[in-house]
Amino acid sequence: MNTFPLKPILVVEDSAEDFTALGRAFRKNVLQNPVLRCEDGDQALTYLQGYGKAVGWPAGLPAIVLLDLNLPGTDGRTVLATLKRDPVLHTIPVIVFSTSSSLRDIEECYQLGANSYLTKPIEYAALEEKIRVTITYWLSASELPHLN
């Protein structure tokens, strides 16, 4: 069975443009880890709850999840709540990545167990900076749980 040399990071993002910008920022920051993308909440849950076996991707769970809130179908809050209730999956760091700067959304996500909350800046430069900090913090500075 194929495995990734480095643990992948999962991006749950319905907007192709946002994902493009995100990919650009990853490249600019020379991200080594593979990037997986789910376009909606159901896809993300299918993948994660099958521990990676369901969609033909190499087995294994992602190091971190970058989760948009406003998703078609099952939205980001439900994905977050489901992950954080799961006996295995709840240890995976989930970084909410949302347009909303509303205090209510931020508060709600932390209540559900989000590990971090980033607002999507309109300025690309700001996005690039946020991605740099995030990669550095979660993938270099932090020790992550061993799930597999």
Place this chain on the structure above:
Amino acid sequence: MSLPDERLLAAEATIDLTNCDREPIHIPGAIQPYGFLLCLDPATQRVVQASENTAEHLGLAATELLGTGLERLLAPARVAEVAAHFATLTEAAQLLGVRLDLVPGTPFYKLIMHRFDGLVWLEFEPVNDAAPTPPDLSILNAAMSEMLVADQLLTFCQRTVEQVRTITGFDRVAIYRFAPDESGEVFAEAHHPDLAPWLGLHYPASDIPQQARAMYLKNWLRFIPDAAYQPVRLVPGRDPATGRPPDMTYAVLRSVSPIHLEYLHHLGSAATMTISLIQHGQLWGMITCHHRTPRLVSYELRDLCQFIGKTFSALLNSKEELDQRAYQLQVRERQARLFEHVSSQANFVEGLYRQSPTLADVFDCGGAAICFDGDISTLGNTPSQPQIRELLAWLQTQARQDVFHTNAYATLNPAGLAIRGTASGIIAASLAEAPGNYLLWFRPEVVQSVSWAGQNEKPQHLADGQIFLSPRQSFEAWKQLVENTATPWQPLELAAAQEIRLHISDVRLKVFNELHARAQALNQLNTELERSNDELDSFAYVASHDLKEPLRGIHNYSLFLLEDYADQLDADGVDKLRTLVRLSQRMEGLIEGLLQLSRASRLDMALVEVDMNELVAEVMDLLRPRFEHTGTTVVVEGPLPAVQGDRLRLQEIINNLLTNAMKYSDQLHKTVTLGVVGAGATVPARSVDAVHFHIFYVKDQGIGIDPRHHDNIFKLFKRLHAHDKYGGGTGAGLSIAKKMVEKHGGSLWVESNLNQGATFFFSLPKHATTP
């Protein structure tokens, strides 16, 4: 109409207060002495009974006349003439003038004949001239005219007594009117100037015993020329045929009750004449004539007075109807005016008592009260408010009636004794389903509203303890009967109360319906407004989020174009792409402003005590780099008060105002002052209550604002300058700040003139509960 025999007392029985109603006044067995009486057997035309005073009048003892006929007194031709009447004789009297040929001195007498109780009654009254005096028609004519034209009952009665006094010459002529309870009132009077008036005096029903009333219905006129007379007995006392005293109901000479003579003595009356006034077969009243000295009135004149009495009785109905109609007209007219008041007043309840005529003026009553929704408004003489509340409570324990009425409240509820002086009579018109809403009318106890004849006389007693036979003593007993009783309500008054009740109910229903409809409309509007507010808020929130996403794409892709394809674009292409990036940034700013504004009004406030000194210091720390950059000095004129507020929002307000003050200035070195207006200080052009509000100000020396734009600056996205002037900005800041201040219950406004700096004021309530 005679009382049943078994109820009659024996002629010898002692008459006192307890049995005076049973005194057999129609069979006294005696006459007054001013004439003499012969009772004849109709078949034999022989004398069976004679009055004892024939001796005085004729020189013949009564016993001498028994068994004889008229031929003992009259010439045979005259006897036949008189006897000719006997066949057709009834209880209606016939009059003849006779000369007693066979009596010494041949005196003239008036012979008054009638037939009753199995006897022919021949009553002889002495006169100077045997020929009957013809009635004086001109006097009668004048009297009738006066009576006919009277347009009110009272004038009618007044003219009648005046005419009777003129005709008869009595010292006093009065009309005595009976109430339904048979008590009497002197209703009209004409009297000699030396006499004290009796007008308005009331007399108890027992003053005229039942059997007397019964007799007065048959016998229209009673006459006592000398009240000090000694009664003259009949010989024999009993009719030999029946074995009892003959019935003297129709006898003019009938001797009256000793109680009545005592009564007249009490009144100071030496001679009286009373004429019955009869309506619908009931004794309506009497014309009573009194004289201080004995007075003999001729039979013809008495006959004329009787005629006046009968005419009066005949006219009575029409006169009473006139009065009733006039009263009805007055009630209707006042009722109509009352309804006008009710309709013209915004509050219909006020229409009932603010203007004349009030509720109490519509018909005769002592006072009235309007009890509505717990409030009581009184008019005229009424019980006190607590007493009215007790009455209302009692009314609610009674079976529900639209219009309840009584003229003796205390007999229904003993608690009514306390208010009998104002409210023995009550009409209560219930106004609505709501309990306690009533219109009330009151009438006082009668005994308090009238004068009583002989009220102050004390009962007198005989030495042996037997009660002295004065009718006056019946007063106390009678008073017991009428105590706590008001004049009864007339049907037309009850009808008026019912009509007023219906009218008010209609008005109330209308007002209620209008109010109800208005409340419903308002409610619906509120609901709609709330929903549309909610919709607007969520629209702004969702739209902002959803708008941001594509905008971010436009922005990013423009940037990527610039970065990745810069070498393939010429300078113009690059410039256009940069414009695209700048516009997308401004668009983002606008969306963010919209989002914040909707958030400012959407979220609940977290009210805490906030020290404004600390809060302002925090905001200034955040802004310090920009102040330094723009050469701005901020002076805080402290100390500032602590307020109740939402910390984040207050920060936003201060931040916004300080940023504006810093931005809108052309000066190199800028000074901005922040402080609070001291209590008592007046704020220019606006009277804001510095007692209940803290008023903060942020004052700059910048470019100022033309007064015509003072309202505009608070409009969303409204800018007075180009987008790139004065540090740019979306124009949402002041709208958001204003909304946040208003969320706190305060207001935000500006005082400024162009080129003279600007001062922004905002007020915050000192007590957070103040709206």
